[in-house]
Amino acid sequence: MTSKRLLLIGGGHSHVEVIRRFGINPEPGAAVALISPDRHTSYSGMLPGLIAGHYHFGDCHIDLDALCRRAGAAWIGTSVTGIDTERRSASCADGSKHAFDVVSVDTGSTPVIAGIPGAARHGIPIKPVPRFLEYWATLRAAARSATIDLRIAVVGAGAGGVELALAMQHRIRADSGRARFTLITDGSAILASHPTRVRRRFTAVLRQRGISLRLNAPVQSATADGLVLRDGEVQPADHVIWVTGAAAPRWPRASGLQTDTAGFIAVNAHLQSPSHAWLFAAGDVAAMMATPRPKSGVYAVRQGPPLAENLRRALRGAALVAYRPQRSALALISTGDRYAVASYGPFAFSGAWVWRWKDRIDTAFMRQYNAPAQDGR
Ligand SMILES: Cc1cc2nc3c(=O)[nH]c(=O)nc-3n(C[C@H](O)[C@H](O)[C@H](O)COP(=O)(O)OP(=O)(O)OC[C@H]3O[C@@H](n4cnc5c(N)ncnc54)[C@H](O)[C@@H]3O)c2cc1C
Missing domain, CATH: 3.50.50.60 (FAD/NAD(P)-binding domain)
Known part of the structure; x- marks a missing residue:
């Protein structure tokens, strides 16, 4: 043949x-x-949980070399x-x-940064994930040893940006590190593709957690001092994370x-x-x-x-x-502290049980790829 x-x-x-x-x-x-x-590819659903400290690297990464070997394929x-x-x-x-x-x-x-002067130099996009995870390790260490709050700006307030800001803040607090977060979007609301109830819930969570929100604030450029917004105002930032669309x-x-x-x-x-x-x-x-x-x-x-x-x-x-x-x-969006909000069409519900539900779905998904294939189709 x-x-x-x-x-x-x-x-x-x-x-x-x-x-x-x-x-x-x-x-x-x-x-x-x-x-x-990269030999390991990340499962995005669990990435915020990895950042927040609920998962280990191996829990949410698939070993492509091992997966290919088991399937008789070659990984290059x-x-x-x-x-x-x-x-x-x-x-x-x-x-x-x-x-x-x-x-x-x-x-x-990858996040949309091509049209923003200075973005590639000042800050880190969430993808490629391996580069971001390296950066995150040094950022955590810097927050742990800081004597004043690090100013961290997360640009992009879709589900990825909101989850990431909350997860990072949760982990830095658990580390007893020092950081202040600002979530920035060019839109008039966070989570633009989700129902009003989900947006309200997350707006309240961000407020409770002390994360500042900048709406209608398109970033014009990035500099060593921070982000230049549309009206020329500078949003000071020591670290910028880009989670701006695709x-x-x-x-x-x-x-x-x-x-x-x-x-x-x-x-x-x-x-x-x-x-x-x-x-x-x-x-x-x-x-x-x-x-x-x-x-x-x-x-x-x-x-x-x-x-x-x-x-x-x-x-x-x-x-x-x-x-x-x-x-x-269905989107299950986590708040970083083992709590999540479910968003489906016009419906929304939330709780610690939603996080546990999400955790069960995600870990079952991962088991398929990191364990030897034994089951049928
Ligand atoms: C923080 C965050 C949380 C998210 N959470 C969710 C969620 O809960 N649910 C959800 O539905 N979506 C979520 N998303 C969106 C999700 O990440 C993407 O939609 C999803 O990863 C897309 O999967 P993919 O298969 O297209 O590519 P990816 O998962 O991005 O995988 C692409 C792979 O291709 C490799 N690659 C890239 N370029 C090349 C190249 N030139 N040659 C060879 N290989 C290459 C990469 O290394 C990677 O392994 C989240 C996004 C973010 C940023």
Whole structure:
């Protein structure tokens, strides 16, 4: 049988499920390889819990090398920088090239900082996560040894920014460190995509916890002294964390792939590129053109099973199946202190029990990838 090469680019939430499924039910004659720069990929749902100190690194990271080995696939530790669409080959940061028959991209997104002068120099984006975690370790140490409060600005007040600010504050307090937090957004409210009850709940929590909130405050530039806001006012900051929406990588458009206006890879209902039938994409990096959805780990997770099925079918030359994303997703947003608020459509409810519920869902999710695959599909 002629071997077909399936190349997975990025160890995101959809691809870990693809690998798990190909491990349980190997595709005859297929050689599977995963390119992702770091051996451990983080599960975003538990990241605030790691920051807050409720989880260890291993609780919320998937070992891609081990996952691939169990599935008979190869993990290649580098980043893709482009695709040669004529030769069907991916070029990597380490100079290597990898030919494929079918390719899938699940490389996530990074915070939007490109248009803010000084942002890359002054402050740290939440993604890539490994870089942020290194920074967080030094920031915690600095807060522990500080004699006056460190001024920490978190820019971006979506669920990620709000959770992160609360988690960081919880941990620094538990460390007896010194820090004062400001949450900054260009919007007129926090958690813009969530119902009013959720926003009110979190606005009250931020107030109780002494986290300052700056609304309608688009950051114009970042300097060593802090952040310059629209009216020229300077928000003083010793540390700036960027959690500002989702930006696309540059290489997909530069490689000639069809993208949306923001540069995310366009996909049809089969999670397949309309411009290159042998290319699939899922997670934040993909733009579902007919059924747009917010960038969220929930959709990346849900896309895993249909993506695995369609990659299998593409290798066989069989007809693809359509994926229809759910209309809205349940968000369980934590307050850093083992308490969480559930947000679903217009509904909201909260409590320590919501955090325990979230914890059960998240730890069950992680068990699938860090334990040897034994169960059926
Ligand atoms: C603090 C925070 C909390 C969040 N909490 C939640 C939550 O509770 N629920 C939720 O639904 N969403 C949450 N999100 C959003 C969530 O993080 C993303 O939507 C989700 O991670 C997207 O998954 P993904 O599979 O697209 O990519 P990712 O999970 O980002 O994975 C991408 C992978 O690709 C690798 N990669 C990147 N570039 C390349 C390259 N060029 N070549 C090869 N590999 C590459 C990366 O190293 C990484 O391993 C949160 C976000 C933040 C910031």
